[in-house]
Amino acid sequence: MATRDRAVPRKKPRQERAKATVEALLEAAAQVLVSSGYEGTTTKQVAERAGVSIGTLYQYYPSKEALVAALVERLSQQLLAALTETLVPRQRGGMEEVTRELVRTLMGVYAVNPQLQRVLLEQAPRIGPLHTVQEMEVRVESIVRNSLSRGLETLRPRNLELAVFLLTRAVRGATWATVIERPELVGDPELEEELCAMVLGYLRREGSPPPHSGFTDSPRSSR
Template identity: 40%
Template sequence: MATRKVRTSPRKRPTQDRSKQTVDTIVEATARVLVSEGYERATTNRVAEVAGVSVGSLYQYFPSKESLVAAVVDRHSDHMMCVFREAIAGAATLPLREGARVVITAMVDGHDVEPELHRVCAEQIPRVGRLGRLLEDLDTHASPSLVAYLQSRAHELVVKDIELATFVLVHSVETVLHRVLSTRRVVPRDVLIDELTALCLRYLTATAPDEPARAQRTVRS
């Protein structure tokens, strides 16, 4: 696929407080415009207007529209990852059953913070280049700690490949939550949490009635 080269990293490290403030204002304005206009109709001029700065200033800090949107995606992703990692950290010593519920609850809550922005990030912004961070961050930032946690709970698990299992579950849970949000399907919060917790626990720890016992499990037990 053809790709053009555009700068996507912020043009300057804002050392002064005022600059930092301006950058924040611009990112915030971008988020608002993305939500109100949608990705395709969002324009840099509109963002500048909403931010209360001139386009020129905007381009002082962000070298391209893409970098602007990337900043929003980054911020949103950072926020979600933060919530997730905190939950995982808090679950560190908990048994799987409770740990899973804690993490899933965090993910459910994470989707409720800025649901509209999340929708735009997930549905309208092309997941190309830096713009795809939202899902990639799940793999690069959330999964490792989860893998570590699961490894610490390996004795409870039936799955062989913890990394693969994490990959499967993280994306399954994320996608189900997103689809519920996106289709405005009415699923009570606790039902959702119960169901996703069940999905995780059974996949990780249960064996289907006629499922052949795993080699290593057999050996261990």
């Protein structure tokens, strides 16, 4: 069976009971992937964790690859929903304000089941093109690019595309490390403050105005 065929679910659940079974299978697959890794995951393990027979699993998913593909689809939709709900790109504001909004939003997106995100992004590409993951990454980068492009004259990096790539990966890595290695820091305002300071230090051009200076041409209010 070709890899692409193996990654395609056999059928979609229609009745509520079938939908509950599929949800249990996907949740079990996520747990096994996180605990055992891609190589260590088997359909037998997933069926046992979900409390169903292997035959029931194969009614919906012909292989481990199909389970992973379904998980990728589900997780990517969750991430896209998080982006849509948490960020309305600011049209006006200072560098610090815009940066803080971006960092807060990216941290929220990458904190959605980070252990599973890491397994899927690192291991699952072997099953074929992961269009939903790519779509999510493109959406994230587009939001960051649009926000930064309004303040090019105040930015140190000359290559905007490279800056977007580095910024998103830096925040993603820091968020994953926090959730996985230092979960007690999740939600700590100091963590957000320090991450914003790190990002601002990278973005701000030497000799540029201090924080609260605008990305836009609008003057600051005097105090």
